[in-house]
Amino acid sequence: MTHTGQTTQFRYTAQHKPNQLIYGNGQTAVITGWTVKQAITKHLQPSDYAVIGQLYSPTRGINLLIRNLLLNPHVRYLVILNATKEDKNAGASQCLLDFFHNGVEESLSDTGRKSWKILSAIPGYIEIDIDINSLGKLRHSIEVQEAKSITQAVNLVKKYSQREIIEPWGFPLEFPMSTVEPTVLPGSRYGHRIEGKTIAETWVKIIHRIKTTGTIRPTGYDGKWQELIDMIAVITDEPADFYFPEPNYLPIHRSFLEQYISQILDDSPNREGVKYTYGQRLRSWFGRDQIEQVVNKLVGEIDAASAVMTLWDVKDHDQGGSPCLNHIWLRIVDNELSLTATLRSNDMFAAWPANAMGLRALQKHIRDEIAKRSEYDLKMGPLITLSQSAHIYDDTWSNAEQLIQEQYVAICRNIDYYDPTGNFLIEIADGQIVVTHTTPGSGEIVGCYYGKNALKLVREICAASPAIRPDHAAYLGLELQKAADCIKLDKSYIQDK
Numbered sequence: 001m002t003h004t005g006q007t008t009q010f011r012y013t014a015q016h017k018p019n020q021l022i023y024g025n026g027q028t029a030v031i032t033g034w035t036v037k038q039a040i041t042k043h044l045q046p047s048d049y050a051v052i053g054q055l056y057s058p059t060r061g062i063n064l065l066i067r068n069l070l071l072n073p074h075v076r077y078l079v080i081l082n083a084t085k086e087d088k089n090a091g092a093s094q095c096l097l098d099f100f101h102n103g104v105e106e107s108l109s110d111t112g113r114k115s116w117k118i119l120s121a122i123p124g125y126i127e128i129d130i131d132i133n134s135l136g137k138l139r140h141s142i143e144v145q146e147a148k149s150i151t152q153a154v155n156l157v158k159k160y161s162q163r164e165i166i167e168p169w170g171f172p173l174e175f176p177m178s179t180v181e182p183t184v185l186p187g188s189r190y191g192h193r194i195e196g197k198t199i200a201e202t203w204v205k206i207i208h209r210i211k212t213t214g215t216i217r218p219t220g221y222d223g224k225w226q227e228l229i230d231m232i233a234v235i236t237d238e239p240a241d242f243y244f245p246e247p248n249y250l251p252i253h254r255s256f257l258e259q260y261i262s263q264i265l266d267d268s269p270n271r272e273g274v275k276y277t278y279g280q281r282l283r284s285w286f287g288r289d290q291i292e293q294v295v296n297k298l299v300g301e302i303d304a305a306s307a308v309m310t311l312w313d314v315k316d317h318d319q320g321g322s323p324c325l326n327h328i329w330l331r332i333v334d335n336e337l338s339l340t341a342t343l344r345s346n347d348m349f350a351a352w353p354a355n356a357m358g359l360r361a362l363q364k365h366i367r368d369e370i371a372k373r374s375e376y377d378l379k380m381g382p383l384i385t386l387s388q389s390a391h392i393y394d395d396t397w398s399n400a401e402q403l404i405q406e407q408y409v410a411i412c413r414n415i416d417y418y419d420p421t422g423n424f425l426i427e428i429a430d431g432q433i434v435v436t437h438t439t440p441g442s443g444e445i446v447g448c449y450y451g452k453n454a455l456k457l458v459r460e461i462c463a464a465s466p467a468i469r470p471d472h473a474a475y476l477g478l479e480l481q482k483a484a485d486c487i488k489l490d491k492s493y494i495q496d497k
């Protein structure tokens with residue numbers, strides 16, 4: 001008997017990410033991985049499938065997907081698309097396949113919580129609150145097929161939709177879920193500056209800043225994120241071969257970096273299911289190779305302040321999925337080339353490290369091309385990212401907390417107290433405190449302050465040099481108060497003694 005599916009009464013109930021899914025009334029769930037779900041949906045009728053959704057991450061996505069499947073026992077078939085480079089890199093489709101093939105064991109998750117660990121080479125976890133017998137029942141009640149292409153996935157779904165309706169494998173199952181709302185410290189919302197030597201170090205500081213003072217907001221998808229608006233990250237000394245900490249706490253591996261850099265540097269043809277690549281926007285989208293344009297611009301006019309590349313197309317308002325990276329600007333000052341990139345929206349936990357490394361590779365490429373075509377042998381200046389919505393999604397909050405606990409304190413311990421604002425030399429002369437402001441390197445005198453009141457002096461200094469480091473200002477406060485006390489007690493004062 002052939003069955004078209006129209007007669008079923010099945011309705012998929014999604015408790016997690018309900019607005020991210022496309023619903024039908026069949027018995028097959030389709031996981032499209034990193035391929036946009038519309039690329040599959042457009043070839044099918046709603047009666048062919050129960051639900052169609054994407055799966056990006058094994059550590060973040062699978063747990064919610066399994067919870068949704070447990071709520072929908074009428075789903076008896078699962079087609080998992082595992083087709084693109086992104087799928088291979090993320091490993092989510094593979095890990096989900098391994099869940100159905102191999103099952104789970106009790107273990108600790110990446111954030112140290114007791115969890116069910118999927119028996120897979122790719123780390124993936126399911127929350128321990130989900131009953132193990134229910135997981136077993138789910139695994140054995142659903143027929144699972146991997147598809148290596150869109151066509152194969154569509155054919156598999158159509159094949160299943162021809163089958164006779166099968167009874168649900170049980171009753172809908174729901175398990176408790178614990179959520180922890182973070183404590184948010186007060187702080188300014190707009191405009192934040194973070195600086196670090198490497199991408200890895202800067203990332204930890206970024207995560208700390210957003211996690212401590214970011215505003216908790218709905219994401220526009222399902223769920224929440226913690227957000228700061230307009231965050232500038234300045235990375236001063238990323239080495240040419242990139243710094244990966246040991247052990248690597250970044251959400252990117254060296255093995256993926258080469259592919260990712262190619263997505264930024266190289267043109268690529270339109271691929272079904274992929275909305276855009278940055279390389280395509282830069283190399284060909286607007287009918288010009290913008291990387292070539294900026295290289296030629298700077299070779300011809302080394303002081304140019306117009307070495308701009310744009311990735312935003314005005315047509316991007318007409319459809320979803322517009323590029324997050326929108327504007328790139330290069331500038332040469334003192335024989336060094338800086339690159340500033342503006343991202344309208346930036347997932348600072350999962351995406352920023354790769355974004356930053358890709359942009360650093362672009363900066364190096366432009367430096368080297370300028371060197372090939374001219375006499376200019378430029379140094380690599382800083383990489384600067386301006387993330388307009390700088391956010392951390394709620395499903396990575398616990399990973400972010402763990403990173404802060406394990407790395408932030410260590411990074412703060414290694415801080416050098418160099419302040420580009422300069423140095424302040426404190427003395428007592430003629431019964432007054434005298435503060436001399438000098439430049440950081442050469443020690444040239446650039447300012448002088450006098451008085452007896454420490455607080456007044458600190459305020460004057462901070463007003464005149466508002467970019468002074470907060471710990472430097474605090475140090476000055478202490479030293480100036482010591483000097484003021486010495487005047488009162490008629491004692492001699494020596495700075496730092």
Ligand SMILES: O=c1ccn([C@H]2C[C@H](O)[C@@H](COP(=O)(O)O)O2)c(=O)[nH]1
Pocket residue numbers: 321322324325345346347348351352355
């Ligand atoms: O290179 C990228 C691409 C995407 N994203 C993140 C930003 C958002 O969290 C999400 C895209 O969502 P939309 O703004 O397009 O809805 O992906 C990045 O951080 N960097």
